[in-house]
Amino acid sequence: MADELKPIKDAPEQIRNIITKVIDHEKRNINVRRGIKDDVIDIIKKEIQ
Amino acid sequence: MKLVSLQMCNFRQFYGETPLIRFATDNQNVTVIHAENGAGKTALLNAFTWLLYDSHTKGFGSPEEKVNKRALAEADIGSTVEAWVKLSFEHNGTLYEIRRQSDAIKVSDTEWSLKPERSAQLLYAGEDGQWLPEEKVTEAIGRILPKDLHTYFFFDGERIERIVMPTKKEKADLAAATKKLLGVEVLDRAITHLNDARGALEKELKRIGDPETLLLLDQKEAKESEQEDLESELDQLQTNVDGLIESKTEVENRLRALEGVQDLQKRRDQLNDDLDARKASLGQTQEKLKQAIAKDGFAVFVEDVADDFRELIESLRKKGELPVGIKKRFVQDILDQASCICGRPLDAEDAPAARAAVEAWMQKAGSDDVEKAANEMGILIDSMQEKVPTFWDTISNAQSKEGTDRTEISEIEGELDDIKKKLEGSPREEVSSLQSRLSKLEEDITQTNKDIGATDVNIKGVSAEIAELQEKIAKHKGLEDQQNLANRRVNAAVDARDRIKQVYENLNERLRKKLEESINKYFHQISVSPYVAKLDSAYSLELFDESINVPIPVARSQGESQVLCLSFIAGFVDLAREWSAQRGENLAGPDSAEYPIVMDSPFGALDTTNRRHVTEHINRVADQVVMMVSSTQWRGEVSGASAGKVGKSYVLSYHTPNDDLDDKVSVDLNGQMYDLVRKSPNEFEYTEVIEVEHG
Incomplete structure (x- = not known):
């Protein structure tokens, strides 16, 4: 695993989950311009309760 | 594709x-x-x-x-x-x-x-x-x-100069397109959207937060708006300086083309090159001075201490305390064993007198630690003192070199000033007005660069203040559960954003370094020139002469530009392949790493050697190569070297x-x-x- 990813690897579990879910969401919606912010808020709210 | x-x-x-x-x-x-x-x-x-x-x-x-x-x-x-x-x-x-x-x-x-x-x-x-x-x-x-990259894959060899001398906007487009093609854009988008989400979550926090939270959030908001203003100011200043440099080049070109002043302008070009080289040499000498002082400078100040140390050791020797005759450890071992080396018992009950006599030696015996330390310190002090003459030699040589560089710089600047005055005072109005314009442009460039530096410092200061406020908000505990939950969500958005940002910066730096390595690999295969290509963080590609200690930028010939462009493409394709293969472990990566290049007149400005070298390597530049050639371009060395490809x-x-x-x-x-x-x-x-x- 590349060292460049260390800041993510070292993150607490909840933060790592948010990062993984946000990046997966971005990959699936690479050409979508609107509405992504709200999806990201949902991801954070679901993870931090 | x-x-x-x-x-x-x-x-x-x-x-x-x-x-x-x-x-x-x-x-x-x-x-x-x-x-x-x-x-x-x-x-x-x-x-x-x-x-x-x-x-x-x-x-x-x-x-x-x-x-x-x-x-x-x-x-x-x-x-x-x-x-x-x-x-x-x-x-x-x-x-x-x-x-x-x-x-x-x-x-x-x-x-x-x-x-x-x-x-x-x-x-x-x-x-x-x-x-x-x-x-x-x-x-x-x-x-x-990506469209922004297409000029690198579909290009006219005779107009290639533009590709390796991009404007600020073209460089920004190139950097963005490279990241897009290599899949890093996903991270960029994640940072933007997490930051937007952070803003929205902060608004929620503001609605339910206590007065202290509100105050901190207001202060942070004000600082963020200040940061935004400063960033747009910096962007404007950078655009201005680009424009000024372009205008300066234009005026210099016009002076170069003017009858009667061509020689002066050529001399000025030469002097400017010499000035750059001298300034680079001065920079290197100053660096050498700094390193010498940091590494060995202290040795000069230990001379007095060294004398004290030697005096002390000498007095110990005179007193017979050094070298140590009998060692404490040796006496202690005998006491522990309760038996002398002569065989007499030394236990406290049966032979108290003998034991007391041996115990008395403990007071007289020296510590082997002291002797060891004295020996080690002696060696250290000797080596420090040996350094002093070499240190002064280094300093003296560097100072003399610095003096020579400064004199040279001053002489060059004097001659440049003379040329400037001659041109300003020229009876030909066209010449004097061009020179006045050039002088004004140079002043403006210097001033704008100072403004850029000052704005940059301000941005860093404001960013630090924002980070500090963010930390205070994160640490502040509200009374209500609801507020604490909202605060935790804001903090999660900030933490996730900052971690992705760090990874993004790490990956960008790795990408840039890898691309630079790949460009050089191909550049040295194709070109006979000994120069080294450097790709800076703004994706500006320059050639440097590293044969002397300080790398000096070199003016590229059209042929070198062409080879550099081909090397860039080859390096880029190489990187995309590697990136694609490591996609799983990199978070991001291109879907496919197969690229064609289509070139009109690829041998446009190349000499015979470079033509042959380019042709020999052309099939490795990309997965597919389409080249359009005239009968004069398809000469012996090209058609011969292309056999089998x-x-x-x-x-x-x-x-x-x-x-x-x-x-x-x-x-x-x-x-x-x-x-x-x-x-x-x-x-x-x-x-x-x-x-x-x-x-």
């Missing part, structure tokens, strides 16, 4: 439907298109750029006129003549076909009107072999090979109505003669595509 075939119909010089131009792949991946000037090389290059990106290269005159003149002349008045280009290509195992069309209506025998151009149509082959339409053509092509060849046979054509112009390919230029059977010029037989 793997090119399969291209077909054109009534597109520019190409009358009627051309045969399919099939592109070479695999081991013999080079496709050569032979054509004389004006026969359609540039039109063919533009068939690609128009079709895929709706753009044209600079050498493509009257770009709106796509329809072939002969086809228009032969059409009935009122009828529509279509010009189209169709390309088949593969990407990620899927076959695509893209087609773009331009129509003209014949109004009279000499006039026609152009219909608005239609959008390109992109089809892809579904799993059952059925052609399906791709709705978002621009986005789909952009994902395969060319899988497909075509001739663009130009038919001219010109009566002056005495003889046909032909080229011998694989033992057969092909006409490059021949007499047209009618009054029209047009080009026919002929496939060359490969034996």
Whole structure:
């Protein structure tokens, strides 16, 4: 695993989950311009309760 | 993207439907298109750029006129003549076909009107072999090979300079497109959207937060707005300095072209180069001074302490305390064993007197630690003192070098000042006004650079204040659970954003370094020049001479620029391949790493050696190479070095109505003669595509 990813690897579990879910969401919606912010808020709210 | 075939119909010089131009792949991946000037090389290059990106290269005159003149002349008045280009290509195992069309209506025998151009149509082959339409053509092509990068893959060799000397905007586009193609864009978007989410979550926190939270959030908001203003100010200043530098180059070029002052301007160019070299040398000398002082400077200050130490040791020796006669450890061991070396018992009960006598030695015995430390310290002090003369030599040499550099710099600046005064005082108004303008531009550049530095410092200061406020908000515990939950969510958004940002910066830096390494690998394979290519963080590509200690930027020849551009492409393709292979562990990466390059006149400005070197390596520059060459460009060294690499060849046979054509112009390919230029059977010029037989 590349060292460049260390800041993510070292993150607490909840933060790592948010990062993984946000990046997966971005990959699936690479050409979508609107509405992504709200999806990201949902991801954070679901993870931090 | 793997090119399969291209077909054109009534597109520019190409009358009627051309045969399919099939592109070479695999081991013999080079496709050569032979054509004389004006026969359609540039039109063919533009068939690609128009079709895929709706753009044209600079050498493509009257770009709106796509329809072939002969086809228009032969059409009935009122009828529509279509010009189209169709390309088949593969990407990620899927076959695509893209087609773009331009129509003209014949109004009279000499006039026609152009219909608005239609959008390109992109089809892809579904799993059952059925052609399906791709709705978002621009986005789909952009994902395969971004528009901002297309000039690196479809280019005119004779106009290559622009590619390796991009403007600030072009550099920014190149950096963005490189990241897009390599898949890092996903992270960029994640950072933006997490930051937007952070803003929205902060608003929620503000609605329910206590007064202290509100105060901190207001302060942070104000600082963020200040940071935004400063960043746009910095951007404006950088644009200004770019514009000023461009204007300065323009004025210098005009002075270079003026009769009577050319020599002065040339001398000034030379002096400016010398000044850069001297300043670089001064920088290196100062660095050397700094390092010498940091490493050995302390040795000068220990001389007095060294004398004290020696005095102390000497007095210990005189007292007989050094070297230590009997060691404490030895006495202690005897006492522990309760038996003397002579065999007498030393236990406290049976032989108290003997034990007391030996115990008394403990007071007289020296510590071996003291002796060891004294010895080690002595060696250290000797080595420190040995350093002193060498240190002073280094300092003295560096200071003398610094003095020489400063004198030289001052002399060069004096001569530059004289030239400036001469030009300013020139009786020729044109000369004096150009020089005044140049002086003003130089002042403005200096001032703008100072402003850039100051703004940069301000931005860093404000960023630190924002981070501090963010930390205070994160640590602040509210009374309500609801507020604490909202605060935790804001903190999670900030933490996730900052971690992705760090990874993004790490990956960008790795990408840039890898790209630079790959560029140099190809540059040194192709070019005979000893220079080293450096790609800075703004994606500016420069050549440096590293034969002396301080790398000095060198002015590139057109040939070097061309080789540098090819090396950039080859390096880029290499990097994309590697990145794609490591996709799983990199979070991001391109879908596919197969790229073609299409070059018009790739040997434009190269000398014989570079032509041969480029040809020898051309098949490795990209997965597929399409090059368009004239008969003079396809000379012995090129055709010889390309043996075994060319899988497909075509001739663009130009038919001219010109009566002056005495003889046909032909080229011998694989033992057969092909006409490059021949007499047209009618009054029209047009080009026919002929496939060359490969034996």
